[in-house]
Amino acid sequence: MLTxxxxxxxxxxxxxxxxxxxxxxxxxxxxxxxxIPKKFLDAILGELRNAGFVQxxxxxxxxxxxxxxxxxxxxxxxxxxxxxxxxxxxCASRTQYQRCEDCNEATCQVRHLMLEVRQAIAEVLDQxxxxxxxxxxxxxxxxxxxxxxxxxx
Amino acid sequence: xxxxxxxxxxxxxxxxxxxxxxxxxxxxxxPNPDLRxxxxxxxxxxxxxxxxxxxLSAHVLNVGAAGMSAYADDPGNFWxxxxxxxxxxxxxxxxxxxxxxxxxxxxxxxxxxxTRERETGRLRLIREESLSISPTASGVEVALANGTSVVxxxxxLATGHDEQPAQGHAIRMGSEADTALDPDSxxxxxxxxxxxxxxxxxxxxxxxxxxxIAVSRRGLLPSPHRKGNPxxxxxxxxxxxxxxxxxxxxxxxxxxxxxxxxxxWRDVVDGLRPFNQKxxxxxxxxxxxxxxxxxxxxxxxxxxxxxxxVYARVTEAVQSGRIRPIAGRVVGVTPGDGFAVEVQSRHTQxxxxxxxxxxxxxxxxxxxxSTSSNSVVRSLVDRGLARPDPLRIGLDVSADCExxxxxxxxxxxxxxxxPLTRGTFFEIDAIPDIRVQCARxxxxxxx
Numbered sequence: 127m128l129t130x131x132x133x134x135x136x137x138x139x140x141x142x143x144x145x146x147x148x149x150x151x152x153x154x155x156x157x158x159x160x161x162i163p164k165k166f167l168d169a170i171l172g173e174l175r176n177a178g179f180v181q182x183x184x185x186x187x188x189x190x191x192x193x194x195x196x197x198x199x200x201x202x203x204x205x206x207x208x209x210x211x212x213x214x215x216x217c218a219s220r221t222q223y224q225r226c227e228d229c230n231e232a233t234c235q236v237r238h239l240m241l242e243v244r245q246a247i248a249e250v251l252d253q254x255x256x257x258x259x260x261x262x263x264x265x266x267x268x269x270x271x272x273x274x275x276x277x278x279x
Numbered sequence: 280x281x282x283x284x285x286x287x288x289x290x291x292x293x294x295x296x297x298x299x300x301x302x303x304x305x306x307x308x309x310p311n312p313d314l315r316x317x318x319x320x321x322x323x324x325x326x327x328x329x330x331x332x333x334x335l336s337a338h339v340l341n342v343g344a345a346g347m348s349a350y351a352d353d354p355g356n357f358w359x360x361x362x363x364x365x366x367x368x369x370x371x372x373x374x375x376x377x378x379x380x381x382x383x384x385x386x387x388x389x390x391x392x393x394t395r396e397r398e399t400g401r402l403r404l405i406r407e408e409s410l411s412i413s414p415t416a417s418g419v420e421v422a423l424a425n426g427t428s429v430v431x432x433x434x435x436l437a438t439g440h441d442e443q444p445a446q447g448h449a450i451r452m453g454s455e456a457d458t459a460l461d462p463d464s465x466x467x468x469x470x471x472x473x474x475x476x477x478x479x480x481x482x483x484x485x486x487x488x489x490x491x492i493a494v495s496r497r498g499l500l501p502s503p504h505r506k507g508n509p510x511x512x513x514x515x516x517x518x519x520x521x522x523x524x525x526x527x528x529x530x531x532x533x534x535x536x537x538x539x540x541x542x543x544w545r546d547v548v549d550g551l552r553p554f555n556q557k558x559x560x561x562x563x564x565x566x567x568x569x570x571x572x573x574x575x576x577x578x579x580x581x582x583x584x585x586x587x588x589v590y591a592r593v594t595e596a597v598q599s600g601r602i603r604p605i606a607g608r609v610v611g612v613t614p615g616d617g618f619a620v621e622v623q624s625r626h627t628q629x630x631x632x633x634x635x636x637x638x639x640x641x642x643x644x645x646x647x648x649s650t651s652s653n654s655v656v657r658s659l660v661d662r663g664l665a666r667p668d669p670l671r672i673g674l675d676v677s678a679d680c681e682x683x684x685x686x687x688x689x690x691x692x693x694x695x696x697x698p699l700t701r702g703t704f705f706e707i708d709a710i711p712d713i714r715v716q717c718a719r720x721x722x723x724x725x726x
Contacts (some may be wrong), residue, residue: 178522178563194563203561204522212515221516221533241513248515252561 132209134162135170136259139204143179143196143260149191154260177207192256201259202251212247214240287724288313289431291421293409293655294544295320296328298697298713300385301349303722305714307392307402314401314725317429319421321408326385328439336377337480339586339634341354341473341716343373343504346711347381350390351718360384373506405429411658412436412693414535419692421655435720436674436682436695440708448612449640452478457639464489464636467620471495471604474584474641477594479602483592491602492633495642496620498606500597501580503590507543510550517554519561526558548581556712559705560678563671571670582706612638637692647671656699664693668702675699680720 137160145151153171157164171190174180181193192199206212216224217231218240231237290306292299295318306316318325322332325709329578340347344367347719350357358374361367367374389404396402408424418432442451450456451468460466466482468475471493479491518529534547551558585593596602609631611621617636624631648667649660656674663685668675675683680694696716698708706712 134680140506176522177525178566178580198520198563200561203518207516207521207525211513220512221518221536233567244513244515248513252514252519 127209127222128205129209131166131170131267134167135174135204135208136156136256137162137173138167138171138190139179139192139199139256140260142190142192142254145191148191150183150187150191152189156190166276168204173207174204179207196257196260197255199256201211201254201256202248204256205251212244212251214243214247218244280528287432289315289317289418289433290724291317291319291419291429291431291434292437293319293326293412293421293434293438294328294439294697295322295404295464296382296437296439297326297331297385297710298328298439298717300326300389301710301714302435302437302717302720303694304349304388304392304403305717306725307349307396308488308721309725311725312399315403315431316423317403317405317431318402319405319407319409319423319429321406321424322385323406324382325389325404327382329442330440331378331382331385333477334379335481335484336379337484337592338378338477339375339589340378340381341375341583341585342709342711344376345374347376348672349710349714351714354528357381357384360387360449363640373504375504375588380590412664413653413723414664414692426513433692433694433724435680436655436693436699437697438656438699439651440698441648441651441656443650443652444644445640446642447609448614448618449638452481452639455580460484460485460636462485462488464617465633466491467618467633467635467638468610469495469609469638470491470641470643471498471500472579472584472641472643474643475500476585476589478639479593479596480589489636490600491596492620492622493602493604494607494609494636495576495604496606496608496625497576498604498625499576499580500593500604501590502545502584504584505543505545505587507546507549509546509552510537510542510552512550514554514557517551517558519558520563521566523562523566523574526562526566527574535540545584549722552706555706556704560703567670571672609638633664648673658691663688670702673699677705678703679723694720 138156138187141156141160142151153167154164171180175182178193179199182188182190186244202212211219211222213219217226217237225231293296303316303318312701344361345358348354350356361374361376362369366380392398392402397611410422410424412434413420418430419434420430421427421434422428425559445451446469466489467476468491475493518526534544537547538544561579597604605622606625607622609620610623613619617634618638620633620635620638621635622631648656648671651657660667666675666685674695676695677683677689680696681689681691682693682695697713701707704716707716
């Protein structure tokens with residue numbers, strides 16, 4: 127499952143991928159532009175730095191930038207670091223396996239199918255790079271008329 | 280990925296060692312009656328590269344017989360071959376067969392192919408040294424040392440491990456310079472890995488009794504095999520594309536958790552094996568470089584292990600002082616009556632001098648592929664038709680085994696398999712990996 131942490135992390139990285147190469151972004155700017163709580167974002171960026179996806183500089187002119195070109199960082203790489211093994215439900219993981227209280231994992235048909243689903247998730251997410259994710263935005267219609275219309279009461 | 284290329288009928292394989300024979304066997308599975316496979320080998324025998332030409336029975340395979348089939352789709356092929364000839368019994372498993380026996384298996388396999396293809400004319404063996412490969416308008420031309428040449432649609436390099444010239448005063452074991460020695464003389468070996476172990480076994484066989492000073496940067500000896508059951512992992516479990524330190528941290532934790540549950544570390548290391556190429560290919564260049572520089576020595580002793588019976592002999596020799604492994608480096612060699620070899624310890628910086636009758640180079644590392652001893656490889660690099668991979672441990676090839684020229688052009692006509700491709704495929708030294716690479720390549724080329 128993609129948690130909020132994973133989602134925020136991806137948004138922050140796409141934000142960095144939109145910056146001119148080498149330029150640093152302030153944490154505050156990333157947080158405001160993407161509607162992410164600043165403290166949470168600090169923690170997320172710290173983890174992304176440990177994994178080698180972003181670099182940071184401290185001080186007044188400090189901030190974050192991608193450690194590598196955006197087309198080299200795959201979405202699946204990022205999600206594993208922030209959310210752990212890719213798995214649609216907790217029992218469908220081999221290293222972070224969590225037993226379901228209410229079923230027998232050996233015979234559970236749901237789990238068997240979900241083990242297959244996780245391979246499919248990995249296949250999609252490991253093919254797509256941050257650069258591709260960033261460029262999806264360019265293909266979206268500018269007017270947000272695909273969003274559900276709120277009916278005024 | 281490109282689909283099967285139907286126009287390809289003729290393929291030259293340069294190098295008839297293990298990887299060349301394995302590739303030929305996979306190509307000849309194609310039903311195409313017009314297929315022409317030419318296998319060129321400079322040594323008198325096919326199927327025996329550096330690894331399998333040893334006659335010493337103590338030089339056993341470092342992979343159990345059950346993992347050594349030449350065929351990707353028939354993993355039990357070698358094991359059955361052993362059983363059918365009474366060379367092993369089922370209850371003996373895992374068996375670490377002598378490498379000379381594996382050479383015989385490959386020879387018989389090739390003999391069978393030759394017999395089968397005699398009518399069809401699809402397989403041709405040439406015993407001659409290849410000098411160079413040149414692209415032509417319609418394919419490739421391979422020039423041979425006897426002045427003739429062979430043409431085909433494409434050529435695959437299967438030249439195997441590169442033997443680079445020995446360092447300084449050291450010599451390679453088994454080379455012409457490896458003459459008889461006083462059996463009580465002291466020997467210095469550069470390297471403490473599996474090649475050093477091979478050298479020790481050869482010296483024992485020759486009746487050598489003197490001690491062996493084995494020097495490498497870390498002085499680490501390989502671990503022994505143990506019967507086990509690799510853990511099951513999915514690609515979804517494994518962090519890809521991270522910095523090296525992050526990955527190593529994850530892997531150490533995984534081992535620790537499994538050990539807590541009573542699982543042997545070997546089963547964790549072996550459980551990762553199906554993903555090793557993927558992990559390598561997804562790492563940033565900096566992680567690859569760091570791995571080769573700092574982590575590979577540790578990885579190798581856990582991943583490339585010794586047969587238990589070999590380990591027992593080595594351990595005994597270390598305990599009795601016959602073998603003395605030293606973490607350090609050779610800082611000076613003074614020739615005289617033998618050599619005075621000065622070694623500096625890695626940890627204490629202390630210098631120690633050993634009088635040795637001979638220095639063997641068992642470091643086994645490709646230092647720079649562009650200085651390869653293989654004329655075909657060197658001439659490709661010299662003409663800019665091929666380039667070293669960023670780490671210079673092999674040739675730069677695409678994920679489809681095509682060699683990449685100096686200007687970045689991917690060749691459709693000149694390909695490579697086996698250890699030459701380790702810059703792209705990382706673990707591609709052993710049969711279990713090479714056979715998969717050959718099966719994929721055959722499928723792509725011939726459908």
